[in-house]
Amino acid sequence: MIPMMGMGGEMWSKFGSTLASIMFMYAMFQQYIPYTFRSKFEKYVHKLIGYVNPNIQIRFHEFVGERLERSQAYTAIKNYLSSNSSKQAKRLKADVGKDSTNLVLSMDDYEEVPDEHEGVKVLWAASKSSPKTPSFSLYPTSSGDEKRYYQLTFHRKNRDVVINSYLNHVLEKGKAIAVQNRQRRLYTNSTGHSYYSFKKSNWSHVVFDHPATFQTLAMEAEKKNEIIDDLITFSKSKDYYAKVGKAWKRGYLLYGPPGTGKSTMISAMANLLNYDVYDLELTAVKDNTELRKLLIETSSKSIIVIEDIDCSLDLTGQRKKKTDKEDEEETDPVRKRAKEESSIKESKVTLSGLLNFIDGIWSACGGERIIVFTTNHVEQLDPALIRRGRMDKHIELSYCSFEGFKVLAKNYLDIDSHELFEVIQELLAETQMTPADVAENLMLTTFTRNTDKCLENLIQALKTAKEEKKLKAEEEAKEEEKKRLKAEEKVKEEEHKSMKTEEKVKDLKVDEKVKEDQTEAKEDASTPSSN
Ligand SMILES: Nc1ncnc2c1ncn2[C@@H]1O[C@H](COP(=O)(O)OP(=O)(O)OP(=O)(O)O)[C@@H](O)[C@H]1O
Numbered sequence: 001m002i003p004m005m006g007m008g009g010e011m012w013s014k015f016g017s018t019l020a021s022i023m024f025m026y027a028m029f030q031q032y033i034p035y036t037f038r039s040k041f042e043k044y045v046h047k048l049i050g051y052v053n054p055n056i057q058i059r060f061h062e063f064v065g066e067r068l069e070r071s072q073a074y075t076a077i078k079n080y081l082s083s084n085s086s087k088q089a090k091r092l093k094a095d096v097g098k099d100s101t102n103l104v105l106s107m108d109d110y111e112e113v114p115d116e117h118e119g120v121k122v123l124w125a126a127s128k129s130s131p132k133t134p135s136f137s138l139y140p141t142s143s144g145d146e147k148r149y150y151q152l153t154f155h156r157k158n159r160d161v162v163i164n165s166y167l168n169h170v171l172e173k174g175k176a177i178a179v180q181n182r183q184r185r186l187y188t189n190s191t192g193h194s195y196y197s198f199k200k201s202n203w204s205h206v207v208f209d210h211p212a213t214f215q216t217l218a219m220e221a222e223k224k225n226e227i228i229d230d231l232i233t234f235s236k237s238k239d240y241y242a243k244v245g246k247a248w249k250r251g252y253l254l255y256g257p258p259g260t261g262k263s264t265m266i267s268a269m270a271n272l273l274n275y276d277v278y279d280l281e282l283t284a285v286k287d288n289t290e291l292r293k294l295l296i297e298t299s300s301k302s303i304i305v306i307e308d309i310d311c312s313l314d315l316t317g318q319r320k321k322k323t324d325k326e327d328e329e330e331t332d333p334v335r336k337r338a339k340e341e342s343s344i345k346e347s348k349v350t351l352s353g354l355l356n357f358i359d360g361i362w363s364a365c366g367g368e369r370i371i372v373f374t375t376n377h378v379e380q381l382d383p384a385l386i387r388r389g390r391m392d393k394h395i396e397l398s399y400c401s402f403e404g405f406k407v408l409a410k411n412y413l414d415i416d417s418h419e420l421f422e423v424i425q426e427l428l429a430e431t432q433m434t435p436a437d438v439a440e441n442l443m444l445t446t447f448t449r450n451t452d453k454c455l456e457n458l459i460q461a462l463k464t465a466k467e468e469k470k471l472k473a474e475e476e477a478k479e480e481e482k483k484r485l486k487a488e489e490k491v492k493e494e495e496h497k498s499m500k501t502e503e504k505v506k507d508l509k510v511d512e513k514v515k516e517d518q519t520e521a522k523e524d525a526s527t528p529s530s531n
């Protein structure tokens with residue numbers, strides 16, 4: 001044992017002294033050899049190493065270009081390595097990931113991670129270089145001056161595989177991981193702060209974490225699956241759209257009464273496809289130019305939403321006149337308010353501007369985008385806006401069906417069947433209740449603490465709705481009858497009037513005839529006879 005230790009100690013001391021001498025010589029070399037000679041010397045040393053060393057190295061710096069933008073390749077590699085390094089590297093860096101709940105691990109500086117692709121072995125290393133000349137700054141620069149990079153090392157015989165295949169594989173995988181890990185955003189253009197115009201973007205955003213999914217959406221299973229299929233096919237059809245020469249986008253029109261789940265479906269779409277949501281408030285857009293600017297700023301993999309399209313835009317001059325008239329009759333306070341607001345702000349976005357937005361040349365920039373319009377009154381929309389090709393899919397969201405109710409019962413009460421379901425089925429067929437109202441009744445509150453009570457409440461609400469519907473129908477029938485009687489009366493009155501005028505005309509004609517006769521008789525009397 002002891003001799004061994006002695007040997008080890010001797011070896012270390014030798015190694016230490018050699019290292020010290022090399023360091024000393026290097027310091028001397030740096031201090032006393034002129035710079036020009038030194039740089040030439042270093043060049044030859046690198047060349048010499050190049051002849052001897054069979055490996056090739058590629059560096060991917062964090063910041064590149066004149067404006068020192070963050071390199072996309074660096075970010076993609078970082079993401080790619082984060083999944084590998086957490087299994088292999090010994091020293092890791094941790095950062096908070098999306099939702100602020102999970103940790104994302106990546107390899108620490110000077111750590112190395114091996115990787116293999118198509119039988120080719122490579123080695124990744126994370127590293128950083130400090131600036132050679134110290135820089136002075138008024139601002140604290142903790143790590144700003146350090147230049148981080150990843151270094152890829154591989155044998156030169158594998159050059160083709162690495163450059164042609166492996167690097168693409170790394171970038172693609174890295175980007176896919178970034179999409180998965182990214183925190184999705186909900187953007188809006190309706191901040192209303194015009195003094196923020198110096199800001200770079202016209203969109204402001206918050207974190208998008210709406211929990212709605214297609215599983216929790218009350219809807220017929222067949223219809224739901226059709227929509228899911230459509231969305232997934234769209235998201236995977238990049239090559240197909242390129243082949244047929246169409247911009248990679250798809251338009252959906254969601255229509256139906258308030259509270260039937262239009263907005264909920266948009267959130268479910270975003271969650272299904274992992275897309276960002278851009279909620280475009282048309283009334284806050286000044287004109288077509290601003291609209292185009294907003295569109296260009298939207299990123300790929302996003303859903304652009306225009307809610308209540310019929311209220312948010314006076315699409316044509318004709319339409320404006322029509323809506324003015326309708327204002328008096330508008331009973332829904334929200335729609336009335338929206339109409340008032342839109343007329344106050346005097347948005348100059350026109351129908352043609354909007355159509356350009358949907359399928360003009362500009363719409364192709366970015367790609368992989370879904371445009372969703374919602375409306376409560378599909379019949380009021382301009383045919384040009386909703387023709388096929390612009391809005392590829394029209395989806396009607398309607399009153400709650402029994403199938404929809406079962407989804408809600410499963411979500412809210414966690415039950416698949418119940419003895420009261422039959423009654424509810426009958427009542428739902430006879431009434432028109434929105435999923436929002438049904439959901440409201442199924443919500444467990446302090447008052448309705450159990451399932452039976454909830455279902456009974458719903459039955460009560462459905463019965464009331466049925467009664468109201470009956471009363472409303474009766475009232476409408478009465479109203480119709482009143483209108484019919486009024487119309488009949490009017491017709492009679494008209495007839496009466498026309499008869500009277502006819503009589504008057506007749507009388508007048510008789511009077512005139514009498515007068516004419518009288519004047520003729522007078523004239524005859526006053527004319528002296530020729531005899
Ligand atoms: N089909 C549905 N499935 C599940 N929940 C629904 C459904 N429809 C409505 N709801 C519930 O009702 C609430 C209101 O629905 P939502 O906002 O999606 O309606 P909307 O159709 O967008 O109405 P509006 O036309 O007034 O904008 C939602 O928070 C959701 O909980």
Ligand SMILES: [Mg+2]
Pocket residue numbers: 262263264307374
């Ligand atoms: Mg809505």
